[in-house]
Amino acid sequence: MRRAVHLVVALLAAVLLAGCGAAPAAGPAERSLILATTTSTQDSGLLDELLPEFTRATGWQVTALAVGSGQALELGRRGEADVLLVHSPAAEEAFVAEGTAGARRLVMHNDFVLLGPDADPAGARGLGGVEAMARIAAAQAVFVSRGDDSGTHAREKDLWTKAGVAPGGSWYQSTGQGMGATLRIAGEKDGYTLSDRATYLAQREALPLTVLSEGDRGLLNIYHVIEMTRRAGDRVQPEGATAFAEWIVSPPAQELIARFGEARFGRPLFVPDAGKSEAALGG
Amino acid sequence: MDVLLDGLAEALRLLATGDEDTWAITALTLRVSLTATAVALLLGLPLGVGVALGRFPGRRVLLAGANTGMGLPPVVVGLFVTVLLWRSGPLGGLDLLYTPTAMIVAQAAIATPIVVALVAVAVQQVDPEFRIQMQGLGAGRLRSLLALLSEARLPLLAATMAAFGAVVSEVGAAQMVGGNLVGQTRVLTTAAVLATSRGQFALAIAFGLILLGIAFAVNLTLTLVQQRRTADR
Numbered sequence: 001m002r003r004a005v006h007l008v009v010a011l012l013a014a015v016l017l018a019g020c021g022a023a024p025a026a027g028p029a030e031r032s033l034i035l036a037t038t039t040s041t042q043d044s045g046l047l048d049e050l051l052p053e054f055t056r057a058t059g060w061q062v063t064a065l066a067v068g069s070g071q072a073l074e075l076g077r078r079g080e081a082d083v084l085l086v087h088s089p090a091a092e093e094a095f096v097a098e099g100t101a102g103a104r105r106l107v108m109h110n111d112f113v114l115l116g117p118d119a120d121p122a123g124a125r126g127l128g129g130v131e132a133m134a135r136i137a138a139a140q141a142v143f144v145s146r147g148d149d150s151g152t153h154a155r156e157k158d159l160w161t162k163a164g165v166a167p168g169g170s171w172y173q174s175t176g177q178g179m180g181a182t183l184r185i186a187g188e189k190d191g192y193t194l195s196d197r198a199t200y201l202a203q204r205e206a207l208p209l210t211v212l213s214e215g216d217r218g219l220l221n222i223y224h225v226i227e228m229t230r231r232a233g234d235r236v237q238p239e240g241a242t243a244f245a246e247w248i249v250s251p252p253a254q255e256l257i258a259r260f261g262e263a264r265f266g267r268p269l270f271v272p273d274a275g276k277s278e279a280a281l282g283g
Numbered sequence: 284m285d286v287l288l289d290g291l292a293e294a295l296r297l298l299a300t301g302d303e304d305t306w307a308i309t310a311l312t313l314r315v316s317l318t319a320t321a322v323a324l325l326l327g328l329p330l331g332v333g334v335a336l337g338r339f340p341g342r343r344v345l346l347a348g349a350n351t352g353m354g355l356p357p358v359v360v361g362l363f364v365t366v367l368l369w370r371s372g373p374l375g376g377l378d379l380l381y382t383p384t385a386m387i388v389a390q391a392a393i394a395t396p397i398v399v400a401l402v403a404v405a406v407q408q409v410d411p412e413f414r415i416q417m418q419g420l421g422a423g424r425l426r427s428l429l430a431l432l433s434e435a436r437l438p439l440l441a442a443t444m445a446a447f448g449a450v451v452s453e454v455g456a457a458q459m460v461g462g463n464l465v466g467q468t469r470v471l472t473t474a475a476v477l478a479t480s481r482g483q484f485a486l487a488i489a490f491g492l493i494l495l496g497i498a499f500a501v502n503l504t505l506t507l508v509q510q511r512r513t514a515d516r
Contacts, residue, residue, distance in 0.1 A: 043480050045481070063464055065462055078369070078371060079371055180479065203482035233371055234370075235370040236370075
Protein backbone atom coordinates (compact mmCIF):
# COMPACT_ATOMS: atom_id res chain seq x y z
CA MET A 1 0.00 0.00 0.00
CA ARG A 2 2.82 2.37 0.81
CA ARG A 3 4.15 1.82 -2.66
CA ALA A 4 1.39 4.03 -3.97
CA VAL A 5 2.47 6.89 -1.74
CA HIS A 6 6.08 6.40 -2.71
CA LEU A 7 5.14 6.47 -6.33
CA VAL A 8 3.32 9.78 -5.95
CA VAL A 9 6.23 11.27 -4.01
CA ALA A 10 8.68 10.09 -6.64
CA LEU A 11 6.55 11.55 -9.42
CA LEU A 12 6.38 14.85 -7.58
CA ALA A 13 10.11 14.96 -7.04
CA ALA A 14 10.78 14.13 -10.68
CA VAL A 15 8.51 16.89 -11.90
CA LEU A 16 10.00 19.42 -9.49
CA LEU A 17 13.53 18.52 -10.51
CA ALA A 18 12.65 18.72 -14.16
CA GLY A 19 11.08 22.13 -13.62
CA CYS A 20 14.00 23.52 -11.66
CA GLY A 21 16.65 21.98 -13.84
CA ALA A 22 15.28 23.57 -16.95
CA ALA A 23 14.35 26.89 -15.40
CA PRO A 24 17.41 29.13 -15.62
CA ALA A 25 18.20 28.18 -19.21
CA ALA A 26 17.61 31.79 -20.30
CA GLY A 27 21.30 32.45 -19.76
CA PRO A 28 23.21 35.17 -17.95
CA ALA A 29 21.65 38.58 -17.49
CA GLU A 30 21.89 40.21 -20.88
CA ARG A 31 20.95 43.82 -21.32
CA SER A 32 17.20 43.77 -21.52
CA LEU A 33 14.73 46.63 -21.73
CA ILE A 34 10.95 46.83 -21.46
CA LEU A 35 9.00 48.32 -24.36
CA ALA A 36 5.36 49.16 -23.70
CA THR A 37 3.48 49.48 -26.94
CA THR A 38 0.05 49.17 -28.47
CA THR A 39 -1.77 46.04 -29.56
CA SER A 40 -1.78 47.25 -33.17
CA THR A 41 2.01 46.94 -33.47
CA GLN A 42 1.83 43.36 -32.21
CA ASP A 43 -1.39 42.24 -33.91
CA SER A 44 -0.19 43.53 -37.28
CA GLY A 45 3.10 41.64 -36.89
CA LEU A 46 5.32 44.75 -37.10
CA LEU A 47 7.10 44.04 -33.80
CA ASP A 48 8.08 40.57 -34.96
CA GLU A 49 10.01 42.19 -37.82
CA LEU A 50 11.53 45.11 -35.93
CA LEU A 51 12.63 43.68 -32.58
CA PRO A 52 15.04 40.95 -33.79
CA GLU A 53 16.75 43.57 -35.99
CA PHE A 54 17.05 45.96 -33.05
CA THR A 55 18.57 43.23 -30.89
CA ARG A 56 21.01 42.35 -33.65
CA ALA A 57 22.03 45.98 -34.11
CA THR A 58 22.42 46.97 -30.47
CA GLY A 59 22.61 43.84 -28.31
CA TRP A 60 19.59 44.92 -26.27
CA GLN A 61 16.97 42.24 -25.66
CA VAL A 62 13.41 43.58 -25.65
CA THR A 63 10.52 42.58 -23.45
CA ALA A 64 7.60 43.91 -25.49
CA LEU A 65 4.30 44.44 -23.69
CA ALA A 66 1.45 44.92 -26.14
CA VAL A 67 -1.23 46.83 -24.26
CA GLY A 68 -3.50 49.79 -24.97
CA SER A 69 -1.86 53.22 -25.25
CA GLY A 70 -3.47 54.24 -21.94
CA GLN A 71 -1.90 51.32 -20.11
CA ALA A 72 1.43 51.83 -21.89
CA LEU A 73 1.58 55.45 -20.68
CA GLU A 74 0.67 54.34 -17.16
CA LEU A 75 3.44 51.71 -17.16
CA GLY A 76 5.86 54.45 -18.24
CA ARG A 77 4.61 56.81 -15.55
CA ARG A 78 5.28 54.16 -12.89
CA GLY A 79 8.74 53.38 -14.22
CA GLU A 80 7.67 49.85 -15.18
CA ALA A 81 8.73 50.35 -18.81
CA ASP A 82 11.83 51.97 -20.30
CA VAL A 83 10.48 53.13 -23.63
CA LEU A 84 7.01 53.57 -25.13
CA LEU A 85 5.77 53.28 -28.72
CA VAL A 86 2.27 54.72 -28.66
CA HIS A 87 -0.37 56.44 -30.78
CA SER A 88 -2.41 58.74 -28.60
CA PRO A 89 -0.91 62.20 -29.32
CA ALA A 90 -3.06 64.35 -27.03
CA ALA A 91 -2.56 62.02 -24.05
CA GLU A 92 1.15 61.76 -24.88
CA GLU A 93 1.62 65.53 -24.81
CA ALA A 94 -0.03 65.75 -21.41
CA PHE A 95 2.10 62.83 -20.24
CA VAL A 96 5.38 64.38 -21.39
CA ALA A 97 4.39 67.64 -19.68
CA GLU A 98 4.30 65.77 -16.35
CA GLY A 99 8.09 65.62 -16.52
CA THR A 100 8.93 61.92 -15.99
CA ALA A 101 9.48 61.24 -19.69
CA GLY A 102 12.45 62.22 -21.83
CA ALA A 103 12.50 62.82 -25.57
CA ARG A 104 9.41 62.13 -27.67
CA ARG A 105 9.95 61.57 -31.38
CA LEU A 106 7.73 60.99 -34.37
CA VAL A 107 8.19 57.46 -35.77
CA MET A 108 5.52 56.66 -38.34
CA HIS A 109 1.86 56.92 -39.16
CA ASN A 110 -0.91 55.06 -40.81
CA ASP A 111 -4.55 55.93 -40.64
CA PHE A 112 -7.81 55.03 -39.04
CA VAL A 113 -10.71 53.85 -41.13
CA LEU A 114 -14.39 54.02 -40.27
CA LEU A 115 -15.89 50.61 -40.97
CA GLY A 116 -19.47 49.49 -41.20
CA PRO A 117 -21.85 47.08 -42.91
CA ASP A 118 -22.02 47.37 -46.67
CA ALA A 119 -25.71 48.38 -46.44
CA ASP A 120 -24.61 51.46 -44.47
CA PRO A 121 -27.94 52.22 -42.72
CA ALA A 122 -26.64 55.55 -41.35
CA GLY A 123 -25.47 56.84 -44.72
CA ALA A 124 -21.90 57.46 -43.60
CA ARG A 125 -20.21 56.37 -46.82
CA GLY A 126 -17.76 58.82 -48.33
CA LEU A 127 -18.18 61.45 -45.65
CA GLY A 128 -15.37 62.94 -43.55
CA GLY A 129 -14.69 61.28 -40.21
CA VAL A 130 -16.52 63.78 -38.01
CA GLU A 131 -19.54 64.09 -40.26
CA ALA A 132 -19.82 60.30 -40.61
CA MET A 133 -19.80 59.88 -36.85
CA ALA A 134 -22.53 62.51 -36.51
CA ARG A 135 -24.69 60.57 -39.02
CA ILE A 136 -24.21 57.32 -37.12
CA ALA A 137 -25.26 58.97 -33.86
CA ALA A 138 -28.27 60.62 -35.52
CA ALA A 139 -29.40 57.28 -36.98
CA GLN A 140 -28.65 55.51 -33.68
CA ALA A 141 -26.97 52.80 -35.73
CA VAL A 142 -24.97 50.26 -33.72
CA PHE A 143 -21.45 51.53 -33.04
CA VAL A 144 -18.95 49.20 -31.39
CA SER A 145 -16.31 51.02 -29.36
CA ARG A 146 -13.01 49.70 -27.99
CA GLY A 147 -13.79 51.37 -24.67
CA ASP A 148 -10.32 50.53 -23.33
CA ASP A 149 -8.47 53.88 -23.29
CA SER A 150 -6.37 52.75 -26.21
CA GLY A 151 -5.12 55.21 -28.81
CA THR A 152 -7.94 54.12 -31.10
CA HIS A 153 -10.52 54.69 -28.36
CA ALA A 154 -9.01 58.13 -27.64
CA ARG A 155 -9.37 59.06 -31.32
CA GLU A 156 -12.94 57.80 -31.40
CA LYS A 157 -13.85 59.97 -28.39
CA ASP A 158 -12.13 62.90 -30.05
CA LEU A 159 -14.26 62.42 -33.17
CA TRP A 160 -17.46 62.24 -31.10
CA THR A 161 -16.53 65.49 -29.36
CA LYS A 162 -15.87 67.20 -32.68
CA ALA A 163 -19.20 65.90 -33.96
CA GLY A 164 -20.91 67.38 -30.90
CA VAL A 165 -22.22 63.99 -29.79
CA ALA A 166 -22.11 62.40 -26.32
CA PRO A 167 -22.53 58.76 -27.33
CA GLY A 168 -24.64 56.55 -25.10
CA GLY A 169 -27.66 54.33 -25.18
CA SER A 170 -28.21 50.87 -26.53
CA TRP A 171 -26.74 51.65 -29.96
CA TYR A 172 -23.36 52.50 -28.45
CA GLN A 173 -21.59 49.33 -27.35
CA SER A 174 -18.25 49.17 -25.60
CA THR A 175 -16.20 45.96 -25.74
CA GLY A 176 -13.22 46.83 -23.54
CA GLN A 177 -11.16 44.54 -25.77
CA GLY A 178 -8.41 44.80 -28.35
CA MET A 179 -8.88 45.83 -31.98
CA GLY A 180 -9.13 42.30 -33.37
CA ALA A 181 -11.86 41.28 -30.95
CA THR A 182 -13.72 44.56 -31.43
CA LEU A 183 -13.67 44.17 -35.23
CA ARG A 184 -15.20 40.72 -35.00
CA ILE A 185 -17.91 41.90 -32.61
CA ALA A 186 -18.73 44.83 -34.90
CA GLY A 187 -18.92 42.36 -37.79
CA GLU A 188 -21.26 40.02 -35.93
CA LYS A 189 -23.51 42.89 -34.89
CA ASP A 190 -23.54 44.60 -38.31
CA GLY A 191 -22.24 47.65 -36.53
CA TYR A 192 -19.90 50.53 -37.26
CA THR A 193 -16.47 50.80 -35.68
CA LEU A 194 -13.23 52.74 -35.89
CA SER A 195 -10.09 50.72 -36.57
CA ASP A 196 -6.47 51.32 -37.43
CA ARG A 197 -5.91 50.31 -41.02
CA ALA A 198 -3.17 47.79 -40.25
CA THR A 199 -5.33 45.61 -38.01
CA TYR A 200 -8.26 45.89 -40.42
CA LEU A 201 -6.18 44.81 -43.41
CA ALA A 202 -4.73 41.91 -41.43
CA GLN A 203 -8.21 40.57 -40.66
CA ARG A 204 -10.36 41.84 -43.46
CA GLU A 205 -10.95 38.47 -45.10
CA ALA A 206 -12.84 37.22 -42.07
CA LEU A 207 -14.92 40.39 -41.68
CA PRO A 208 -18.23 41.47 -43.23
CA LEU A 209 -17.23 45.14 -42.83
CA THR A 210 -16.29 47.68 -45.48
CA VAL A 211 -14.38 50.94 -45.32
CA LEU A 212 -16.91 53.78 -45.35
CA SER A 213 -14.78 56.76 -44.44
CA GLU A 214 -11.04 57.20 -44.90
CA GLY A 215 -8.31 59.61 -45.93
CA ASP A 216 -9.54 62.48 -43.78
CA ARG A 217 -6.76 64.35 -41.92
CA GLY A 218 -8.67 63.78 -38.68
CA LEU A 219 -8.19 60.04 -39.19
CA LEU A 220 -4.38 60.07 -39.17
CA ASN A 221 -2.92 57.55 -36.70
CA ILE A 222 0.43 58.87 -35.51
CA TYR A 223 2.99 56.86 -33.54
CA HIS A 224 5.64 58.40 -31.32
CA VAL A 225 8.47 56.82 -29.36
CA ILE A 226 8.87 58.20 -25.83
CA GLU A 227 11.98 57.60 -23.73
CA MET A 228 11.48 57.24 -20.01
CA THR A 229 13.96 58.63 -17.50
CA ARG A 230 15.02 57.85 -13.94
CA ARG A 231 12.52 60.48 -12.81
CA ALA A 232 9.85 57.82 -13.38
CA GLY A 233 11.61 55.21 -11.24
CA ASP A 234 15.05 54.19 -10.00
CA ARG A 235 15.21 51.09 -12.14
CA VAL A 236 14.37 52.67 -15.47
CA GLN A 237 17.17 52.18 -18.01
CA PRO A 238 17.54 55.45 -19.89
CA GLU A 239 20.43 54.03 -21.96
CA GLY A 240 18.15 51.28 -23.27
CA ALA A 241 15.37 53.78 -23.92
CA THR A 242 17.71 56.02 -25.90
CA ALA A 243 19.15 53.07 -27.82
CA PHE A 244 15.66 51.98 -28.89
CA ALA A 245 14.39 55.46 -29.70
CA GLU A 246 17.47 56.30 -31.75
CA TRP A 247 17.36 53.00 -33.57
CA ILE A 248 13.69 53.17 -34.53
CA VAL A 249 14.10 56.60 -36.14
CA SER A 250 17.34 55.54 -37.89
CA PRO A 251 17.34 54.85 -41.65
CA PRO A 252 17.55 51.02 -41.42
CA ALA A 253 14.54 50.79 -39.10
CA GLN A 254 12.57 53.34 -41.10
CA GLU A 255 13.30 51.31 -44.21
CA LEU A 256 11.92 48.18 -42.52
CA ILE A 257 8.78 50.08 -41.52
CA ALA A 258 8.34 51.40 -45.05
CA ARG A 259 8.39 47.91 -46.50
CA PHE A 260 6.42 46.13 -43.78
CA GLY A 261 3.22 44.56 -45.07
CA GLU A 262 4.04 44.70 -48.78
CA ALA A 263 4.56 40.97 -49.05
CA ARG A 264 1.38 40.04 -47.24
CA PHE A 265 -1.06 42.82 -48.14
CA GLY A 266 0.38 44.15 -51.38
CA ARG A 267 0.86 47.56 -49.77
CA PRO A 268 2.81 48.93 -46.83
CA LEU A 269 0.87 49.28 -43.58
CA PHE A 270 2.83 52.19 -42.11
CA VAL A 271 4.49 55.33 -43.47
CA PRO A 272 7.87 56.11 -41.84
CA ASP A 273 8.02 59.70 -40.60
CA ALA A 274 11.26 60.12 -38.66
CA GLY A 275 12.43 63.70 -38.66
CA LYS A 276 9.21 65.09 -40.16
CA SER A 277 6.99 67.50 -38.28
CA GLU A 278 3.61 66.23 -37.15
CA ALA A 279 1.82 69.19 -38.73
CA ALA A 280 3.17 68.26 -42.17
CA LEU A 281 1.69 64.76 -42.19
CA GLY A 282 -1.07 63.66 -44.47
CA GLY A 283 -1.07 66.92 -46.44
CA MET B 284 -17.10 24.68 -39.48
CA ASP B 285 -14.27 24.95 -42.00
CA VAL B 286 -12.16 26.79 -39.50
CA LEU B 287 -12.38 23.87 -37.05
CA LEU B 288 -11.21 21.39 -39.68
CA ASP B 289 -8.48 23.81 -40.75
CA GLY B 290 -7.47 24.04 -37.12
CA LEU B 291 -7.22 20.29 -36.81
CA ALA B 292 -5.18 20.07 -40.00
CA GLU B 293 -2.97 22.93 -38.81
CA ALA B 294 -2.40 21.25 -35.42
CA LEU B 295 -1.37 18.00 -37.09
CA ARG B 296 0.84 19.84 -39.55
CA LEU B 297 2.58 21.84 -36.79
CA LEU B 298 3.25 18.72 -34.76
CA ALA B 299 4.20 16.52 -37.68
CA THR B 300 6.62 19.01 -39.22
CA GLY B 301 8.23 19.52 -35.82
CA ASP B 302 7.55 23.26 -35.94
CA GLU B 303 10.11 24.56 -33.47
CA ASP B 304 8.00 27.36 -32.05
CA THR B 305 5.05 25.08 -31.43
CA TRP B 306 7.18 22.51 -29.67
CA ALA B 307 8.87 25.20 -27.58
CA ILE B 308 5.50 26.65 -26.58
CA THR B 309 4.15 23.21 -25.74
CA ALA B 310 7.24 22.29 -23.73
CA LEU B 311 7.07 25.57 -21.79
CA THR B 312 3.37 25.03 -21.08
CA LEU B 313 4.10 21.61 -19.63
CA ARG B 314 7.11 22.81 -17.68
CA VAL B 315 5.31 25.77 -16.10
CA SER B 316 2.05 24.01 -15.31
CA LEU B 317 3.56 20.75 -14.06
CA THR B 318 6.03 22.60 -11.84
CA ALA B 319 3.24 24.82 -10.50
CA THR B 320 1.15 21.71 -9.79
CA ALA B 321 4.08 20.09 -7.99
CA VAL B 322 4.67 23.21 -5.89
CA ALA B 323 0.97 23.36 -5.08
CA LEU B 324 1.06 19.70 -3.97
CA LEU B 325 4.10 20.28 -1.79
CA LEU B 326 2.37 23.20 -0.08
CA GLY B 327 -1.17 21.93 -0.24
CA LEU B 328 -0.70 18.34 0.91
CA PRO B 329 0.57 19.14 4.42
CA LEU B 330 -1.81 22.09 4.72
CA GLY B 331 -4.76 19.99 3.61
CA VAL B 332 -3.89 17.15 6.00
CA GLY B 333 -3.37 19.67 8.80
CA VAL B 334 -6.71 21.31 8.19
CA ALA B 335 -8.46 17.96 7.98
CA LEU B 336 -6.99 16.33 11.07
CA GLY B 337 -5.85 19.24 13.21
CA ARG B 338 -7.88 20.70 16.02
CA PHE B 339 -7.03 24.38 16.25
CA PRO B 340 -8.96 27.66 16.33
CA GLY B 341 -9.79 29.07 12.91
CA ARG B 342 -9.68 25.66 11.25
CA ARG B 343 -13.11 25.99 9.67
CA VAL B 344 -12.39 29.53 8.52
CA LEU B 345 -9.19 28.26 6.89
CA LEU B 346 -11.13 25.47 5.19
CA ALA B 347 -13.75 27.93 3.98
CA GLY B 348 -10.90 30.08 2.70
CA ALA B 349 -9.44 27.16 0.76
CA ASN B 350 -12.87 26.31 -0.62
CA THR B 351 -13.30 29.91 -1.77
CA GLY B 352 -9.81 29.80 -3.23
CA MET B 353 -10.86 26.96 -5.52
CA GLY B 354 -12.66 29.62 -7.53
CA LEU B 355 -9.82 32.13 -7.38
CA PRO B 356 -9.90 34.10 -10.65
CA PRO B 357 -6.52 33.75 -12.41
CA VAL B 358 -6.66 37.39 -13.50
CA VAL B 359 -6.84 38.52 -9.87
CA VAL B 360 -3.91 36.29 -8.90
CA GLY B 361 -1.99 37.55 -11.93
CA LEU B 362 -2.64 41.15 -10.97
CA PHE B 363 -1.44 40.63 -7.39
CA VAL B 364 1.70 38.81 -8.49
CA THR B 365 2.41 41.45 -11.14
CA VAL B 366 2.15 44.32 -8.67
CA LEU B 367 4.38 42.47 -6.19
CA LEU B 368 7.00 41.81 -8.88
CA TRP B 369 6.95 45.25 -10.48
CA ARG B 370 10.27 47.08 -10.44
CA SER B 371 8.73 49.43 -7.92
CA GLY B 372 7.03 46.58 -6.04
CA PRO B 373 8.23 44.91 -2.83
CA LEU B 374 9.80 41.99 -4.74
CA GLY B 375 10.94 44.01 -7.75
CA GLY B 376 14.60 43.38 -6.95
CA LEU B 377 14.21 39.73 -7.91
CA ASP B 378 13.72 40.62 -11.60
CA LEU B 379 11.18 37.85 -11.97
CA LEU B 380 8.36 39.60 -13.81
CA TYR B 381 7.87 38.31 -17.38
CA THR B 382 9.77 35.07 -16.66
CA PRO B 383 8.53 31.45 -16.48
CA THR B 384 9.36 31.48 -12.77
CA ALA B 385 6.84 34.26 -12.19
CA MET B 386 4.25 32.21 -14.10
CA ILE B 387 4.98 29.21 -11.89
CA VAL B 388 4.50 31.37 -8.79
CA ALA B 389 1.16 32.67 -10.03
CA GLN B 390 -0.10 29.28 -11.16
CA ALA B 391 1.01 27.66 -7.90
CA ALA B 392 -1.00 30.33 -6.07
CA ILE B 393 -4.03 29.38 -8.17
CA ALA B 394 -3.59 25.64 -7.62
CA THR B 395 -2.68 25.53 -3.93
CA PRO B 396 -6.17 26.29 -2.54
CA ILE B 397 -7.58 23.61 -4.84
CA VAL B 398 -5.12 21.05 -3.45
CA VAL B 399 -5.74 22.11 0.17
CA ALA B 400 -9.51 21.90 -0.14
CA LEU B 401 -9.59 18.59 -2.02
CA VAL B 402 -6.91 16.97 0.16
CA ALA B 403 -8.85 17.97 3.27
CA VAL B 404 -11.97 16.32 1.91
CA ALA B 405 -10.01 13.25 0.80
CA VAL B 406 -8.47 12.75 4.22
CA GLN B 407 -11.67 13.48 6.09
CA GLN B 408 -13.64 10.89 4.20
CA VAL B 409 -11.34 8.09 5.35
CA ASP B 410 -13.05 6.22 8.17
CA PRO B 411 -11.83 7.71 11.50
CA GLU B 412 -11.61 4.12 12.83
CA PHE B 413 -8.84 3.51 10.33
CA ARG B 414 -6.33 5.73 12.10
CA ILE B 415 -7.21 4.31 15.47
CA GLN B 416 -6.72 0.81 14.09
CA MET B 417 -3.33 1.74 12.62
CA GLN B 418 -2.20 3.13 15.92
CA GLY B 419 -3.61 0.08 17.67
CA LEU B 420 -1.42 -2.04 15.42
CA GLY B 421 1.56 -0.13 16.73
CA ALA B 422 2.18 2.17 13.77
CA GLY B 423 3.98 5.41 14.55
CA ARG B 424 2.60 8.80 13.61
CA LEU B 425 4.42 8.94 10.30
CA ARG B 426 3.51 5.41 9.31
CA SER B 427 -0.12 5.88 10.14
CA LEU B 428 -0.14 9.17 8.21
CA LEU B 429 1.35 7.48 5.15
CA ALA B 430 -1.17 4.69 5.47
CA LEU B 431 -3.91 7.30 5.66
CA LEU B 432 -2.68 9.06 2.51
CA SER B 433 -2.43 5.72 0.77
CA GLU B 434 -6.01 4.95 1.78
CA ALA B 435 -7.07 8.31 0.30
CA ARG B 436 -4.94 8.05 -2.82
CA LEU B 437 -7.80 8.05 -5.33
CA PRO B 438 -9.16 11.44 -4.28
CA LEU B 439 -5.58 12.69 -3.84
CA LEU B 440 -4.80 11.95 -7.46
CA ALA B 441 -8.10 13.55 -8.40
CA ALA B 442 -6.93 16.66 -6.52
CA THR B 443 -3.70 16.62 -8.55
CA MET B 444 -5.64 16.42 -11.80
CA ALA B 445 -7.96 19.24 -10.74
CA ALA B 446 -4.96 21.44 -9.87
CA PHE B 447 -3.18 20.69 -13.13
CA GLY B 448 -6.37 21.26 -15.12
CA ALA B 449 -6.89 24.64 -13.49
CA VAL B 450 -3.42 25.96 -14.24
CA VAL B 451 -2.77 24.51 -17.67
CA SER B 452 -6.00 26.05 -18.96
CA GLU B 453 -5.75 29.50 -17.41
CA VAL B 454 -4.78 32.48 -19.50
CA GLY B 455 -5.29 35.53 -17.30
CA ALA B 456 -2.34 35.09 -14.97
CA ALA B 457 -0.04 33.67 -17.66
CA GLN B 458 -0.68 36.69 -19.86
CA MET B 459 -0.29 39.29 -17.14
CA VAL B 460 2.68 37.84 -15.29
CA GLY B 461 4.46 36.33 -18.28
CA GLY B 462 3.73 39.00 -20.87
CA ASN B 463 3.37 36.41 -23.68
CA LEU B 464 6.95 36.97 -24.85
CA VAL B 465 8.05 34.99 -27.90
CA GLY B 466 10.39 32.17 -26.98
CA GLN B 467 10.33 33.11 -23.30
CA THR B 468 6.90 33.10 -21.71
CA ARG B 469 4.50 32.22 -24.52
CA VAL B 470 2.37 29.23 -23.54
CA LEU B 471 -0.44 27.52 -25.45
CA THR B 472 -3.25 29.59 -23.94
CA THR B 473 -1.62 32.98 -24.52
CA ALA B 474 -0.49 31.90 -27.99
CA ALA B 475 -4.10 30.96 -28.80
CA VAL B 476 -5.35 34.36 -27.61
CA LEU B 477 -2.73 36.18 -29.69
CA ALA B 478 -3.49 34.10 -32.79
CA THR B 479 -7.18 34.92 -32.31
CA SER B 480 -6.55 38.65 -32.04
CA ARG B 481 -4.45 38.41 -35.18
CA GLY B 482 -7.35 36.75 -36.96
CA GLN B 483 -5.42 33.47 -37.38
CA PHE B 484 -8.31 31.32 -36.24
CA ALA B 485 -7.04 28.01 -37.57
CA LEU B 486 -3.74 28.52 -35.78
CA ALA B 487 -5.59 29.46 -32.58
CA ILE B 488 -7.68 26.31 -32.78
CA ALA B 489 -4.55 24.28 -33.47
CA PHE B 490 -3.02 25.59 -30.24
CA GLY B 491 -6.27 24.78 -28.45
CA LEU B 492 -6.24 21.21 -29.73
CA ILE B 493 -2.61 20.71 -28.72
CA LEU B 494 -3.52 22.00 -25.26
CA LEU B 495 -6.35 19.50 -25.05
CA GLY B 496 -3.98 16.78 -26.20
CA ILE B 497 -1.36 17.40 -23.52
CA ALA B 498 -3.99 17.84 -20.81
CA PHE B 499 -5.37 14.48 -21.84
CA ALA B 500 -1.94 12.84 -21.86
CA VAL B 501 -1.14 14.09 -18.36
CA ASN B 502 -4.51 13.09 -16.98
CA LEU B 503 -4.35 9.71 -18.69
CA THR B 504 -1.03 9.03 -16.98
CA LEU B 505 -2.41 10.01 -13.60
CA THR B 506 -5.60 8.04 -14.15
CA LEU B 507 -3.66 4.94 -15.09
CA VAL B 508 -1.62 5.25 -11.90
CA GLN B 509 -4.82 5.78 -9.95
CA GLN B 510 -6.74 2.87 -11.41
CA ARG B 511 -3.90 0.36 -11.65
CA ARG B 512 -3.30 0.63 -7.94
CA THR B 513 -6.95 -0.03 -7.36
CA ALA B 514 -6.83 -3.14 -9.51
CA ASP B 515 -3.85 -4.43 -7.53
CA ARG B 516 -5.78 -4.78 -4.37
